[in-house]
Amino acid sequence: MDTIEPKKFSLLLRICVSILLIGALFKIMHWPYSNTLMLISILGILILYPLRFIPIVEKSTMDYVKLALVVLWCFNYLITIFHLYQLPVFFNVMLLLLFGWWFINEGTSVLNFGNIKIKGVLKVVYIAFAIFAVACIFLGALFKIQHWPYSNLLFVIGVTSISILVTVDYFVRD
Numbered sequence: 001m002d003t004i005e006p007k008k009f010s011l012l013l014r015i016c017v018s019i020l021l022i023g024a025l026f027k028i029m030h031w032p033y034s035n036t037l038m039l040i041s042i043l044g045i046l047i048l049y050p051l052r053f054i055p056i057v058e059k060s061t062m063d064y065v066k067l068a069l070v071v072l073w074c075f076n077y078l079i080t081i082f083h084l085y086q087l088p089v090f091f092n093v094m095l096l097l098l099f100g101w102w103f104i105n106e107g108t109s110v111l112n113f114g115n116i117k118i119k120g121v122l123k124v125v126y127i128a129f130a131i132f133a134v135a136c137i138f139l140g141a142l143f144k145i146q147h148w149p150y151s152n153l154l155f156v157i158g159v160t161s162i163s164i165l166v167t168v169d170y171f172v173r174d
Contacts, residue, residue: 009052016044018163133161
């Protein structure tokens with residue numbers, strides 16, 4: 001019987017995260033089907049992350065912390081969607097503690113561009129595109145808060161670019 005490698009679940013997880021970002025964009029822009037997109041992606045993450053976790057042979061403490069962080073975050077979202085207001089305070093405190101633990105140990109390594117497979121001009125273009133996408137999100141949010149023109153355009157371009165980068169990053173990193 002063939003076993004599925006955890007790496008294949010990583011691609012599906014990245015696609016779910018991209019759909020979640022698009023769903024959040026739909027929610028912020030008050031477009032239809034935002035809840036459906038977000039619910040499907042959260043359920044996908046809730047199913048795929050433990051499936052990716054199970055085949056890992058040598059599990060570290062951080063693997064368990066990340067599993068708890070992802071599962072609690074998904075349950076927190078689902079509880080909030082179904083309006084069960086008694087539980088999210090506990091989940092939010094646990095999420096904050098787990099996120100702090102993760103950020104102290106591994107958080108800064110997420111921004112490392114050293115393990116990118118592509119070289120030369122393509123690497124520079126990739127990093128510039130990532131910076132452009134993040135800048136569009138921040139400027140779009142700032143413009144939206146200030147009610148300046150082109151806020152929606154900047155925000156849509158930024159979130160769409162980031163959702164593309166989340167998926168493309170799977171193929172670009174070692």
